[in-house]
Amino acid sequence: MFIFDSKKFPDSPGIYLFYNDKRELIYVGKATSLKDRVASYFRNPLPTSPLKMGRRPIELLINEVSDVKIIQTESVLEAIILEANTIKKFQPKYNVDLKDDKSWNYIVMTKENYPQVKTVRQHEIENSKFDPRFNRGRNLKFKFGPYPGLKTREMMKLLQRLFFISHCKPCQPGKPCRPCLYYAMEQCLGVCTGEITSQEYKKKVIRPLVMFLRGNKKGVIRQLGKQMKEESKKENFEEAGRLRNQISALQRIQDIALLNKSFTSQQKFEIRNSKFEFSRIEGYDISNLGEAGKVGSMVVFENSESNKSQYRKFKIKNVLGQSDVGCLHEVLERRLKHSEWRMPNVILVDGGVPQVNRTVETIRVNKFKIPVVGIAKGPKRKKNEFILGSKEKEFVKWVNKNQELLVRVRDEAHRFAISYQRKLRKIKH
Structure with missing residues (x-):
């Protein structure tokens, strides 16, 4: 044994x-x-x-x-x-x-011009009543798996972000084309608007995805790198930038939602047994209603409890237009100049990848080293999505064990920003 x-x-x-x-x-x-x-x-x-x-x-x-x-x-x-x-x-x-067949799923790709990428169970593939396009599997180009069913949905969400998988209907010639929600979020390459042909979609989305699901991530990154250089030579810098960001995302996959239950089911806010100290969290939010100007909030949690005596509010002074990212940058710049305030162990921002990236850059330029986490709402605004600015193992574990605490910080920062905004509106009127 x-x-x-x-x-x-x-x-x-x-x-x-x-x-x-x-x-x-x-x-x-x-x-x-x-x-x-x-x-x-x-x-x-x-x-x-x-x-x-x-x-x-x-x-x-x-x-x-x-x-x-x-x-x-x-x-x-x-x-x-x-x-x-x-x-x-x-x-x-x-x-x-x-193996229990009821709890295992497959990722499949159809033979359509714009292949659909779906998660299904084996009996659904064999039952043509479920989806006639499957035709008992004969209309499938690729099938990967099986994967544990509880994780497959989270896998698909992550794969969609990494590979720009489209779930919208292709634009039909002669008919009005409406951009989908993911297009507005820059996660759809334009299947819905007719900006990408089926051949381009297969080259940019399906082929790299197939290679990745076959376990060849290095090959995917190498292929994307070649494409990025080609686009740069053509002076197509927007596409080259997208490919650069895709390569970076693949190199730093953040898959919190896929971690075992042992990481996510604990209700305690664990700070002990770590070489890092996460006792002070600062949460930031921007309230941008236009009429009363733009404001930012900073809330402080120490040892999992709010410390309202250290809350701060900011009236935005230098940002034109309605840029939440620009407002957040100004708030952080002003806060980091206050060396007399105790520096945080973690910075949390209310927002997604743009807010997290700008926060990380602002901290770096000011020569600080503070881990960053953002909380964004999913497409249906029902589920929180955690975006990490650091892949440090201890930080990733800590975030997973303290998701409820981080949501509390986010909600408090939002409440404080809104209350300040309302106060200014009352004064104005």
Whole structure:
């Protein structure tokens, strides 16, 4: 039986492979922390009785393991993809025995001019009543998986952002074209507006996505890099910039939503057991209603509690127009000049990628090193989306364990900004 040694396993994402004494691969699993996940199998010794009657598959598995190998990945998303590809290739017996078809999904791509990318279950592919386009799988160009069902939706959201997957209807010649919501968010390349042909869509979206789902992220980045240089030579700098940002996103995949439940189900606001100190959080929001001018708020939470004596409000002085990002930049510039105020351990902003990127840049220019997290609303404004300005492992873990606290900070910053805005409006009238 295998004897676990924690020193041989890193605290990082990846997959683990269990082998029996015949050197046969019998099980593959994924982990956000290889050390913690593999250790969980071997903490409590199982009975070594040869009798298999009444024994659970997991008990049979553990007693059969004689060696464990690991493959580290740069993100949880890549671990999920690598696990699925490895299971599909080797068909380890315990993965087959333990798999529940109802909880596993596939990512499929249709053969249409603008291929649809969807998550489906196997029985839905085989049942043409579910979606006639599938035609029992005959109308599918690619099928990847299976993936754990609870994670597939989050995977699709992340893949959509990374690869600009379109979910809108293609623009029809002779008919008015309406841009979709994702087009306005710069996450759709223009399928809905007729700005991209089907061949361009396959080249820019489908091919890189297929390569990524096959586990070749390095190849994707290399291919995108070549395309970026080509666009720069053509002086198509907007497309070159998009490709540059896509490469950067792939190199720094932030997949908080895919982390194991052990990271997200804890309700405590954990600060201990970390080499980083996150006791002081400053939250920022901009209220930009136009009539009474633009204002910004700064709220302070120390040891998970608000400290209202240190709240600050800012009237925007130098930003023309309705730029929330510009207003946030001004607020941060003014705040960072107050060296007499205690500096935060974390800065939280109400907003998405543009706000986080501008905040990170402002902090860097002012020669500070403060991790940043932003909270944006999803497309239907029902679910919070966390955007990190740092990929430092301890910071990522801390954010996942303290999401409720961060939402409280965001809500308080929003409330404080709105109350200041209303106060100014009353004074004006």
